[in-house]
Amino acid sequence: MEKTQKLIWGALAAVAVIGGLGASGYYHHSHFNKNVTINGVKVGGLTSEAAYQKLASQKRSNDVYLNGKKIYEGTSTSSGYTSADKAKVTKVLKEQATILPSAKKTNYKLTPSELDTSQLSAMKKAIKVAVDKLNQNRVMAVDAKAVWKDNKVTVTSPKKGTAYDTSKIQAELSNQLAADSIQLTAKVKTPLTKNSAAVKKEVAALKKLSNKKITYKVENKSYTLTSDDIITKATYQNGQYQFDTAALDQEIAKINKAQSTLGKSFKFN
Template sequence: MKRTHRKQTRSNIWVLLVALVIIVIGIGGFVMNRHQRTHFNRSVKINGIDVGGLTADEALARLKKVQWSNQVYVGQTLIVTGKTTSAHISQADLPALEKIMQQQYSFFPHKVNHNYHLQPQQKNSYRENVLRQALQTKLEQLNQKRNPAQDAYAQLVNNKVTVVPARKGNQYNVAKIMQEYDHQLYQATIRLKKKIVQPVTATSATVKRQQRKLDKLVDRQVEYTVVDKKHTITVADAFSKVTYHNGKYDYDDVPLRKLITKINNEQGTLHKRYDFTTPGGSTITVQNESYGWELSTTKARKTLSQALLTGKKQVDGRQDIYGLGYNTGGLGYGLDNNGLGKTYAVISIAEQRAWLYRDGQMVQSFRVVTGNQATHEDTPTGVYYIMYKQSPSVLRGYAANRGKYEQKVSYWAQFTDSGCGFHDAGWRKDWSPKAYLNHGSGGCANTQPAEMAKAYGNLVQNEPVIVY
């Protein structure tokens, strides 16, 4: 009976002991849990500041006191040192701290390092603007002394596509570094990863696409018609080098410009010298001045480049010509008789006479008085064109023997940029063949009123005027 009683007693003691242990553990767990819910873990930092073991209020007080030196590192290199400022933490940031407290909570304490980001309610304009701009400027300055990366790229040279390999550099990738800076804006010390600009490699999708685009140009050509001559121009003829970047072709067209110059030398008529048969049957050499045409290098380059790059097979050079003087579109393109055609006017200084031709037939011949030779106001020789006609008109200018003048005329047909033209001169008394030697005009072709009335109807705007 006594043995049974002893066993029961021992059993009760063990129960009490277990119960006591459970109570102690429960109380301890409660106390620890309460502590964990109101204190940061030992390894926790906020914006790089150690707040381990502190309550939210204690952490806030510590963060408020923080002074930032505003040093910015890239890798191990100190790039910028700004002025010392506060962390801009205020009482308004307590709710955010309490939220971080909840995020970092664990039932058991741990020592896993973790740095939480807290963006203050009060913005730090110094770091957002002044320090940020100083960092970007400094990085850009440092890059000027560093070697840039060279992207690999495809090129078309001598009708063959090849790839120029990439070359690494050591310039900072400013854009990516600045992105990381924005993420670390409120860290006590800003330490940014060293990011270097990496080149596009030869095996990249970008270079492969360039190769495909350039392959399309191999053996491509265009037929360029100028008057009645056809010029076959290939990509290799036009471009010494072609590349493809950002959705468009880039090219060196020095060879194309030389080709255009060659065509102008062979076919263009501006300032060209050639033989001309006078109304009297003599053969003389004349030179185009304002009359004629040439290919505009700018227009022809654009026409031919676009044709070659887009695959157009044929283009006409007429759209690319230009001229001088009043009509900048060019004159005489495609006409026979060295571009003069069959409708033109002729002035002979020696004979003091003009002849007008229409469709190859002379329709009028009349006496003129040209520029005064004695005062060096000679009518300029060369090939010009009727720039415009006006009836009536007022002539204004300066003459050696008259000074500044203003003269009304019934008919006016200008043919030089300097202001020479056909006009009636009813005031003139001396119409002799030698009048121009000492009593000539200021440079115009003075014409008797009756003849000028007829000539005004026979002259056509843009027709050539040959003065010899």
């Protein structure tokens, strides 16, 4: 009898544990984990609907900070969330769900449907002004660069610097635009390396210049000019070639000396 009672109590305890786990599982799958934020707004412990309501009620100051210092005083706007964004919040809820409750700090980025971007241009301008000022006493990084000369392409070595990268900071601005206030951190510019995609593209474009020939005709005489005869040095950046054609000037001078009749005596009938 005593053995039977123990079995019964054990079974009831197991049911209670399973029931507790089930209730806990249901709760934390329908509520955000406690240290979750969306665009910097705390939504821990909230349901999807409550989180949406909190996000929608927020005001965006549009202030921009760089390294903790305010560099742009924005004009306050609404959050930009609409009912169309409820599904986005629900999706985030599912993404952050864990088997057991988690205390991990996680910030999810969610772009509101009607996000006001009217101050974006002014923000970027403020960032450039601030970074230019910070860079006054810093050393600019030098990218690796492909150079064509003597029918071959070489790549210069990159040089590290200490100057901040404006474009990277502005890119981070776009990622934080939906936040109440925008907290940016200045990052040092990393120079392009010899193995970067951009430099490889330069190399491929410059190799096309090697071993080319053209025929230059003056009256009844033709001159064959090679790449070396025309180009002293060339680079390729931003989709365009840049040429040093001092070599061509010399070839034209030679042809002109041989062909020109100005100042020369000649016989005629």
